[in-house]
Amino acid sequence: MELSIRNLSKTYSNGVHALDDVTLDIPAGMFGLHGPNGAGKTTLMRTIATLQEPDSGSVHFGEVDVLTRKLELKKLLGYLPQDFGFYPKESAYSMLDQFVLLKGIQDNMINL
Numbered sequence: 001m002e003l004s005i006r007n008l009s010k011t012y013s014n015g016v017h018a019l020d021d022v023t024l025d026i027p028a029g030m031f032g033l034h035g036p037n038g039a040g041k042t043t044l045m046r047t048i049a050t051l052q053e054p055d056s057g058s059v060h061f062g063e064v065d066v067l068t069r070k071l072e073l074k075k076l077l078g079y080l081p082q083d084f085g086f087y088p089k090e091s092a093y094s095m096l097d098q099f100v101l102l103k104g105i106q107d108n109m110i111n112l
Contacts, residue, residue: 001028001061002025002028004026004059005022005023005044005058006059007057007058008059010052010055018040019047019057021057022057033045045079061076
């Protein structure tokens with residue numbers, strides 16, 4: 001599926017313009033974002049993943065309007081940020097089991 005971003009902007013309450021009229025198309029495949037700290041990479045990814053709202057613009061993942069059909073997008077998209085919190089004494093099995101449950105999959109027992 002193609003990711004299509006049009007005129008995406010985000011300004012934080014402290015006045016920082018994290019995204020300023022970003023427009024790009026990313027075809028199916030694997031791509032990365034590269035840039036210095038403060039370039040807007042995390043803001044862009046958080047917006048695509050529906051974790052924050054942009055001030056303006058649109059994002060489409062295939063036929064899905066990311067900003068208005070968030071639940072539908074979450075069925076298609078996985079997002080793993082660079083830093084994420086987890087419980088250090090929790091087993092990998094238990095963490096995966098919890099993630100499956102949170103995704104709403106009825107049979108949440110993972111067969112490893």
